[in-house]
Amino acid sequence: MLRIVTLVAICSVLLHTEIAACQDQIPLRATNIDNCVNKFIAAINHSDSEELRQLFTPRLSSVETAETTTRWLRDILSKKGPVLSVETPRSDGSHVRVRLKSNDGQWDLKLFVTNDFQVDAYIMVPQIETIRVPKRNTTKLRLPFRDEWYVHAGGSKESENYHFRLGAPSFYAIDFFYLDEDSKLFRNKGESAEDFFGFGRDILSAGDGEVVVVIDGVPDNIPSETNSTSASGNTIIIKHAPDEYTVYSHLKRGSTRVKVGNRVAQGDVIAQCGNSGFTTAPHLHFQLTNSLRFSESTGFPAFFSNANVRIEAKPVSRDEYSPRRGDWVANKQE
Numbered sequence: 001m002l003r004i005v006t007l008v009a010i011c012s013v014l015l016h017t018e019i020a021a022c023q024d025q026i027p028l029r030a031t032n033i034d035n036c037v038n039k040f041i042a043a044i045n046h047s048d049s050e051e052l053r054q055l056f057t058p059r060l061s062s063v064e065t066a067e068t069t070t071r072w073l074r075d076i077l078s079k080k081g082p083v084l085s086v087e088t089p090r091s092d093g094s095h096v097r098v099r100l101k102s103n104d105g106q107w108d109l110k111l112f113v114t115n116d117f118q119v120d121a122y123i124m125v126p127q128i129e130t131i132r133v134p135k136r137n138t139t140k141l142r143l144p145f146r147d148e149w150y151v152h153a154g155g156s157k158e159s160e161n162y163h164f165r166l167g168a169p170s171f172y173a174i175d176f177f178y179l180d181e182d183s184k185l186f187r188n189k190g191e192s193a194e195d196f197f198g199f200g201r202d203i204l205s206a207g208d209g210e211v212v213v214v215i216d217g218v219p220d221n222i223p224s225e226t227n228s229t230s231a232s233g234n235t236i237i238i239k240h241a242p243d244e245y246t247v248y249s250h251l252k253r254g255s256t257r258v259k260v261g262n263r264v265a266q267g268d269v270i271a272q273c274g275n276s277g278f279t280t281a282p283h284l285h286f287q288l289t290n291s292l293r294f295s296e297s298t299g300f301p302a303f304f305s306n307a308n309v310r311i312e313a314k315p316v317s318r319d320e321y322s323p324r325r326g327d328w329v330a331n332k333q334e
């Protein structure tokens, strides 16, 4: 029991710091994003540059003159007319995209919003094509490791999966941790990545596909420290279908076994679990996504075939399984 408590403590540090990182990049509360967007649109429709500039960061105010703002507003209104309706803003980890309708069609407004809800940059662009978001994988997937791992974050609700707070590209992502047979996360004091039982364990391709991204060379962090310059750390992305990619992040530096363009089969070893990027303890961040264009991508649920799932003591066999926080999971032997 004590050992489980240790895991929870470490993981809540992880949770806390992931959210802190997120706050550096995107606003978290939709109501605040909505407020910011609504004020921005009102200023456009009022053609009021003063009103618009009140939303600017000091940086943007200093690099953009009032004349430029006035000209932009005049230009937008003369070309497109007043904004008649606005779709729910979409945040993706670096910017907020808002789809606008006017008499002259639909347009996308991109706002770069700071964590205190000021606008640091903005641009109006033609409507960006919406990429289809599959409901689940069509490719047969198996869990991307051997033995049993713990699901620290997974599921379709924010309460069990904090990735939902990071925006659409991270929806339904899963964090898997490996513990030893005594449910211990690490040996000794856990002061080095090597102390963690998960560190260096093989990560397997979840399905057949083609390797399309390989990032290696990001150093593994000392546990409880993070790398703020590389969120995902060493990462492999495998394409399984035109809008179906699996992503494996925080991999161990120098452990990748594949190159871009390689074909891989389900179960092939592609790398090892590591502690690179924005993570405080070795684990695998896994997700399914519909596009390589990060800002336009959306995560969707992964269903794994032939899994053994243990919620408390007894493993249950599941043919089509989507991991949820608190589950212990393994591949069923075929």
Ligand SMILES: [Zn+2]
Residues within 6 Å of the ligand: 163, 173, 174, 175, 285, 286
């Ligand atoms: Zn994660």
